[in-house]
Amino acid sequence: MNDLALAPRLLHEDATERLRDMIVQGELAAGAKLVERVLCEHLGVSRTPLREAIKRLASEGLVALQPNRGAIVTPLTLATVRETFEVMGALEALAGQLACRNITDAQLAEIRALHFDMLACHARGDLAGYFRCNQAIHLAIVAASGNATLAATYRNLNAHVRRARYVANLSRGRWDQAVAEHEEILAALVARDGVRLQRLLSEHLGAKMTAVLGAVETTGGVNDGAYD
Amino acid sequence: MNDLALAPRLLHEDATERLRDMIVQGELAAGAKLVERVLCEHLGVSRTPLREAIKRLASEGLVALQPNRGAIVTPLTLATVRETFEVMGALEALAGQLACRNITDAQLAEIRALHFDMLACHARGDLAGYFRCNQAIHLAIVAASGNATLAATYRNLNAHVRRARYVANLSRGRWDQAVAEHEEILAALVARDGVRLQRLLSEHLGAKMTAVLGAVETTGGVNDGAYD
């Protein structure tokens, strides 16, 4: 009667998740070659499930297949980061609009709680914690839209930009501003003001993009597309 | 010097495309079980590349993996069709806005040509041709946005709703209205009026969704999610 209890873990699913994490967290650098034998040893699986995992990540856009020459981690260019933020901005705007119609009290309460967690991290200067809360809030808003397709699409794109996250060592000024924007976002959500929330989220994402792109340009954490 | 000439075709890529076509065109019905042996014979490949193809389509959302029980064609529910149209509407609105900034004269000329092709199909009552031109126009607008990430995301979602396309045997009234909407869309694009184009595309998609959902409800081309 309970299908949830016995969910068999398959090697290729495991490999997919671990490979994805390795890419998102930069353990596998952008442009790096995925050598099957090496990854098989590292993950402790044979080539069959590993190759299936690589194919999945290829469809997610995290790796690029090179016929007869294996696969590489998709290069992160300024252009693709900008493009991805543009799309995510539109998606979050839609999510905000829908969330104002569909959010439950429990979901709103959870977002409020995350918001205060985030304020705490901000007050302590805990940047890593701040990023975690921030991510959780945005994902919660998207989830509250009630549109699972939207949520899945958003998560996929989010994985791409998270690869550039560590470089977004934002300035104190930008950080304070982001927190202020979040105050407004929460207020609009509480008021169920979809039009306003839509605008706020779109602007918030735009500012975040500007900050990331600015940080990227100075730190060089992302290349400009020039690979071999 | 020409990388395009020598693009080796790999079996798993071929299998992916053919399987995807089979699903989009309804040859493999929603909810149908993907039996590896059968598909191997049909496609003339062994299980390894076939399984890789299935994994790719799983990441695209066209098939659902069932651990230790293979895979099925993802059921098309009214809810997922509605969700997908919502997301596509937001993406097209963004695309229109960006296209007004970035479209080239050649791209605009091509869209205009497609528009007249579409009018010709409409005048002849050629519904299939109309759908083709209509698709081409929307894809061209998305491409003209200059945002490759947006285009890729849009195409992926489009594959999902195309599965329900054949049921959208729209009424004459809705057809005429859609053509009228396209006139306005083209005009806004020519005028580079991003704000207006954004609104028009969003409304156009919304109307299309209503038409498809209405047709679906009467013809039953899509189920309501009741699969075992």
Added chain:
DNA sequence: CAAGCCTTTTTTGTATGCAAAATGATGCAG
């Protein structure tokens, strides 16, 4: 020393074999 060609090695792409899980059939008790 550079450039090209050939050989060797490595790596990828595909097919196949094997074990485990699921599916379906059979028989039996109630």
Added chain:
DNA sequence: CTGCATCATTTTGCATACAAAAAAGGCTTG
């Protein structure tokens, strides 16, 4: 006939073997 346990069959998941392609190394030649 129904419910259910057991066994045979099928199907899936994974590992491995083999073939083709690419990369690396070495040789020759200019």
